[in-house]
Amino acid sequence: MTFFKPLPRSITRPVSAVFVIAWIVSMAVLVKRSYIDASAANLATDLARYGSSAEWRGVYYRGEKIGFTVSQTVPSEDGFELQEDGRLQMSLLGATTPAALHTTARVDSNFALRSFEFSLDPGTGPVVVRGRVDPSASASGARLIIDITSAGNTRTETRQLSGPPVLSQNFSRLLAGGRLTAGSRQQWTIFDPATLRNQPVTVDIGGRELVRNTGERPIPAFRVDMEYQGLRTTSWITDTGDVMREESPLGLITVREDADSAQRLSVPARVQTDLLEASAVVPIMRQRIDEPRDVRFLRLELDGADLSNADLQGSNQAVRGSTIELTDPQALRPGPADRDLDEYLKPEPFIESDAPEIHAE
Structure with missing residues (x-):
């Protein structure tokens, strides 16, 4: 036995839309109070000194x-x-x-x-x-x-x-x-x-x-x-x-x-770009690289930078003067591991390699 008849769609759709809009407004108010207003209050407190x-x-x-x-x-x-x-x-x-x-x-x-x-x-x-x-x-x-x-x-x-x-x-x-x-x-x-x-x-x-x-x-x-x-x-x-x-x-x-x-x-939209992307060094090339995974060897000429750091030399990267040569790791042949590899696996302040959560993975 049916006590209530289903309401027609002409009524349920507007009512559903009203509930969704009310939920969105409530979430917006919550975010504003929790983050924007709180951030403004913290800013005023910090600058008051x-x-x-x-x-x-x-x-x-x-x-x-x-x-x-x-x-x-x-x-x-x-x-x-x-x-x-x-x-x-x-x-x-x-x-x-x-x-x-x-x-x-x-x-x-x-x-x-x-x-x-x-x-x-x-x-x-x-x-x-x-x-x-x-x-x-x-x-x-x-x-x-x-x-x-x-x-x-x-x-x-x-x-x-x-x-x-x-x-x-x-x-x-x-x-x-x-x-x-x-x-x-x-x-x-x-x-x-x-x-x-x-x-x-x-x-x-x-x-x-x-x-x-x-x-x-x-x-x-x-x-x-x-x-x-x-x-x-x-x-x-x-x-x-x-x-x-x-x-x-x-x-x-x-x-x-x-x-x-x-x-x-007053930050314009064109300035709101990613800082790392905006400061990236974009090379001048004769042809585009549409698929980086297909590149087997890459030679770069970089002027105006100090490349004397020994850390820039690696198994698939070689530095000669201002020239950097990169080789696809897939082309490398197996060999003995570096003796100082453990030094680079030690925990650091912002890389907690000894955290239990990481060891559990």
């Missing part, structure tokens, strides 16, 4: 605004605390959520690093790196203790460095301490918390130049060229260690601005 003496900078990529940074130096009992926050809006590996960066460096009265905290949140959860310099290390070197926290898990490791670690946040202040000598060439080692690498940097100090930023009077600053792993960047640093402008070969430029101008973001 910066006072009138803070330095704001706009970040541009190939002439278009993609973000901003703000920094300040706060005196402490036994030195200073260097604070910096930043927001960047650019696609990276398919993610278009604005990335948030935060760095706090604690230094002594001579701006020598004591500890730091760095976090990077691409919108999927922050990766936090905390480091502290072991004061009991010998005078010939420095010991850096690092804690890396990601997805609720913390890994601790110790790095033995050849000298006191230097971050980009205190580097300009160290230069201003009597090292801004025009015409000099200096060798530094700078630690990058984002990659956890301590790399040598060649620094060339140029003469004073007038830097003209929008809304500011021209300010004299030293031109500082830095070469890092074959890439050359240029900064303009004042006598007091303030960075007026920075330029990189990838087209990224940071310029000092007032607070309102720096936070004014």
